[in-house]
Amino acid sequence: MFFRRTVLAGLTAAMLSPLAAFAAGLPDLGGKTVIVVTENAYPPLQFVDPKSGKAIGWEYDAMNEIAKRLNFKVEYQNTSWDAMIQAVSDGQYNIGMTGITIKDDRKQKIDFSDPYMRSQQFMLVRGDEKRFTDAKSFGAFNDGLIGAQPGTSPFYTAVYEILDGNEQNPRIKLFETFGATVQALKTGDVDLVLTDSVAAKGYVDSSNGGLKVVGEPLGTEDFGFIFPKGSDLVAPVNAAIADLKADGTFDALNKKWFLDHKMGQ
Numbered sequence: 001m002f003f004r005r006t007v008l009a010g011l012t013a014a015m016l017s018p019l020a021a022f023a024a025g026l027p028d029l030g031g032k033t034v035i036v037v038t039e040n041a042y043p044p045l046q047f048v049d050p051k052s053g054k055a056i057g058w059e060y061d062a063m064n065e066i067a068k069r070l071n072f073k074v075e076y077q078n079t080s081w082d083a084m085i086q087a088v089s090d091g092q093y094n095i096g097m098t099g100i101t102i103k104d105d106r107k108q109k110i111d112f113s114d115p116y117m118r119s120q121q122f123m124l125v126r127g128d129e130k131r132f133t134d135a136k137s138f139g140a141f142n143d144g145l146i147g148a149q150p151g152t153s154p155f156y157t158a159v160y161e162i163l164d165g166n167e168q169n170p171r172i173k174l175f176e177t178f179g180a181t182v183q184a185l186k187t188g189d190v191d192l193v194l195t196d197s198v199a200a201k202g203y204v205d206s207s208n209g210g211l212k213v214v215g216e217p218l219g220t221e222d223f224g225f226i227f228p229k230g231s232d233l234v235a236p237v238n239a240a241i242a243d244l245k246a247d248g249t250f251d252a253l254n255k256k257w258f259l260d261h262k263m264g265q
Helices: 002-008 058-070 081-089 135-140 153-162 178-187 197-205 234-246 249-260
Strands: 033-038 046-048 073-078 110-112 117-126 146-148 172-174 192-196 211-214 220-223 226-228
Touching: 033 058, 033 081, 046 058, 058 073, 058 234, 058 249, 081 110, 081 226, 117 153, 117 178, 117 197, 135 153, 146 153, 146 178, 153 172, 153 192, 178 192, 178 211, 192 197, 197 211, 234 249
Parallel strands: 033 073, 146 172, 146 192
Antiparallel strands: 110 226, 117 192, 117 211, 117 220
């Protein structure tokens, strides 16, 4: 996991410490139920464990710990990425989490938490890919197709940093889920998928050589949880995020999910 390898390089070998119970000084939400929606398609942030069938990942661990420290009961629900921001904006869910990049235009509809993670985008390709090696050579490879979800950071990166700035460029093939883009890559229906370093590591590790990453990182993004505009959960969650950063819990989760966890094993 590329960016996080850098981040984690300075970490000690500390194991994931027992997560603290309710933290003194944080807001107490009195045991209320908070509905959190996610996609379960973005390993290792959130995905369905093929062995157990359970939804797991970095964001689940983080949100569960936030709920514990703020004293709220979390109820998880699932929806697709393309429906998530509007659904949260409409108040169908209290919080959304699926590696959502903090962007000013999205702030018109939703509120963001403070960043809980920083990531960069990489080019995910088939393991035997030799026709291009970076963004420039892919741009010149006129037959190359990119799989992307509309409205996502990878979509806009493909348009404006790899191709010609035309959002209707036929070289971009649209899919409803990120998992579908990766499946299309595996089957040869597209030649490239852009994804942040988090998901890239997860898919490469579980591919047995079928996938790899090429080129340099294409941008830096901060991930945040999302809320309906004006939500009174934003400030408590931000306080919990600061607490989890300060006591090393996020570092421990990074180690657990980005270094120790082996996808598909």
